[in-house]
Amino acid sequence: GEDVEQSLFLSVREGDSSVINCTYTDSSSTYLYWYKQEPGAGLQLLTYIFSNMDMKQDQRLTVLLNKKDKHLSLRIADTQTGDSAIYFCAARGWYGGSQGNLIFGKGTKLSVKP
Amino acid sequence: GAGVSQSPSNKVTEKGKDVELRCDPISGHTALYWYRQSLGQGLEFLIYFQGNSAPDKSGLPSDRFSAERTGESVSTLTIQRTQQEDSAVYLCASSSDSYEQYFGPGTRLTVT
Numbered sequence: 001g002e003d004v005e006q007s008l009f010l011s012v013r014e015g016d017s018s019v020i021n022c023t024y025t026d027s028s029s030t031y032l033y034w035y036k037q038e039p040g041a042g043l044q045l046l047t048y049i050f051s052n053m054d055m056k057q058d059q060r061l062t063v064l065l066n067k068k069d070k071h072l073s074l075r076i077a078d079t080q081t082g083d084s085a086i087y088f089c090a091a092r093g094w095y096g097g098s099q100g101n102l103i104f105g106k107g108t109k110l111s112v113k114p
Numbered sequence: 115g116a117g118v119s120q121s122p123s124n125k126v127t128e129k130g131k132d133v134e135l136r137c138d139p140i141s142g143h144t145a146l147y148w149y150r151q152s153l154g155q156g157l158e159f160l161i162y163f164q165g166n167s168a169p170d171k172s173g174l175p176s177d178r179f180s181a182e183r184t185g186e187s188v189s190t191l192t193i194q195r196t197q198q199e200d201s202a203v204y205l206c207a208s209s210s211d212s213y214e215q216y217f218g219p220g221t222r223l224t225v226t
Binding site: 041090092101 | 118
C-alpha cells in the first residue's frame, strides 16, 4: 500500500521561506494534499495538487510535484509566527475503488522564530 | 457556512466501558470519513461512508469498533469494551466529491 514520509521538524526565522518535503511510494496516487494542524485543532486543508500538474501556487503557498521521484514540497513564502503548526502531507488514490481515503505522513512540525 | 462538528470534544472513560462519538458533516456532503490520530500511529483511516453505506471498513482496528450513518447526515462511531490503546483523537471528515475532505475538530478519547 501507499506510504508517505516527511521529516519531523523544521525551524525557520520569521520572514524566511519554509520548505516542507514529502515523499510517497504509490505512483498511482492521483491527488496530493497539504493539511495544517494547530495545537488542539482539527486539520485545515491548505491546498492540493492533481498528479498531472507540476506546480500550484496559492498566495504565499507553492506546491511542487516531481512525479518521477514521487516527491512533493510545500513552500511558504514570508513565513510568519502564525504559520507555526504541524503540516501533514497526504496522498489519495483509487485504492480499491473511488472512496478516496487519505494516507497521511507523520507530519512536520514547523517552528517559526521571531 | 457551518463546518464539520464533532461531539463530545473530550471524553474520559474507564477501561471496559462503551463510548459513542458523533460527527455532523457539512450539509450536502455525501462522503464521510473517520480517522484516528495517536502519538504512536499518526493519522489512520478507519472507515468511509458514501451516503449511509460503508463500502470500506478495512481500517477498523477490531470488531469492538463499529460505525453507522443516518442517510447523508450524522454518523456515530462506537467503541465497545474500550481499551487503553483506544486512547486517541478521533477525527471525522466530510466531502462532496471525495477530493476535498474537510475535517472536524476531533474528539479526544482518554481511556483510564
